[in-house]
Amino acid sequence: MHTELENAFELVGRAAVVTGAASGIGRQAAVTFAQAGADVVVADVSAAGLEETAALVRKQGRTATVVPTDVSDRSAVDRLAQAALDAHGRIDVWANVAGVIRYAPIVDTSEDELDLILSVNVKGTYWGCAAAARAMTARGSGSIINVASAGMDSATPGISCYAMSKSAVAMLTRTLAAEVAPHGVRANTVSPGWVPTGMTAHYWTNEDGTVDEARQRQMYADRAATAPLNRIGEPSDIAWAMLYLAADASRFVTGQILRANGGVAMV
Numbered sequence: 001m002h003t004e005l006e007n008a009f010e011l012v013g014r015a016a017v018v019t020g021a022a023s024g025i026g027r028q029a030a031v032t033f034a035q036a037g038a039d040v041v042v043a044d045v046s047a048a049g050l051e052e053t054a055a056l057v058r059k060q061g062r063t064a065t066v067v068p069t070d071v072s073d074r075s076a077v078d079r080l081a082q083a084a085l086d087a088h089g090r091i092d093v094w095a096n097v098a099g100v101i102r103y104a105p106i107v108d109t110s111e112d113e114l115d116l117i118l119s120v121n122v123k124g125t126y127w128g129c130a131a132a133a134r135a136m137t138a139r140g141s142g143s144i145i146n147v148a149s150a151g152m153d154s155a156t157p158g159i160s161c162y163a164m165s166k167s168a169v170a171m172l173t174r175t176l177a178a179e180v181a182p183h184g185v186r187a188n189t190v191s192p193g194w195v196p197t198g199m200t201a202h203y204w205t206n207e208d209g210t211v212d213e214a215r216q217r218q219m220y221a222d223r224a225a226t227a228p229l230n231r232i233g234e235p236s237d238i239a240w241a242m243l244y245l246a247a248d249a250s251r252f253v254t255g256q257i258l259r260a261n262g263g264v265a266m267v
């Protein structure tokens with residue numbers, strides 16, 4: 001069981017799958033895993049963004065396999081797992097990062113909005129967990145990382161579908177952890193606070209695509225003011241928490257929620 005400190009956070013010789021890898025936190029997780037030594041299979045609906053992420057992974061000297069995937073499509077997720085097994089013969093880490101958000105009070109939420117969020121955030125994570133668990137339990141090792149949100153820790157008007165979906169992800173992860181633990185596989189949730197990414201860019205992006213810098217600055221300042229650590233997050237804050245969950249450093253940790261949120265919710 002002994003692991004040297006320098007090996008506890010490395011992923012050398014391991015294969016990682018990251019969904020939502022075309023942007024934001026998923027992209028940074030893919031690059032961070034590669035920096036730790038993993039070869040990475042990157043998946044997303046955005047094919048162009050995926051190629052950019054793959055280039056960043058290859059810059060770290062690791063292989064990147066690009067698999068355009070809609071995670072809400074179960075057979076597409078199964079094909080993603082098969083592509084990873086074809087490329088590497090193993091899956092050591094699987095991070096379900098793909099996610100979407102929509103804003104509306106419950107009384108105004110359309111069925112399409114609810115369906116979209118449940119399909120991507122809940123079903124997409126569910127199918128990812130199933131595919132990863134199948135591959136990992138067969139080998140007797142692996143780490144599955146799901147992504148929730150600080151939005152599930154307090155009641156925020158306008159994000160009912162999103163908050164509900166992330167609570168579901170957290171509970172799914174616990175059940176999964178209990179099911180796969182006897183097979184040597186771990187499953188945990190990382191729950192980020194507010195991080196500027198594609199998901200949050202609408203706050204300061206004008207209709208013509210230009211950035212309203214004053215609105216952006218104000219948003220950053222407002223969000224920083226709500227966090228005890230007095231700053232907003234950045235994708236690497238979350239990716240490093242994910243690296244801990246992926247690597248042997250967390251080998252005795254399963255079924256947990258790791259909140260990387262600047263202290264906005266201390267649960």
Ligand SMILES: NC(=O)c1ccc[n+]([C@@H]2O[C@H](COP(=O)([O-])OP(=O)(O)OC[C@H]3O[C@@H](n4cnc5c(N)ncnc54)[C@H](O)[C@@H]3O)[C@@H](O)[C@H]2O)c1
Binds near residue numbers: 099193200
């Ligand atoms: N940014 C934040 O403040 C924040 C806070 C808490 C949690 N999160 C969570 O972090 C995760 C990553 O979000 P982000 O902030 O990097 O946003 P992002 O929009 O930059 O990245 C999300 C990625 O998911 C992809 N995606 C969307 N639908 C998909 C589908 N059906 N199949 C495959 N890929 C799909 C998008 O194309 C995009 O590349 C999400 O699960 C999000 O809910 C983000």
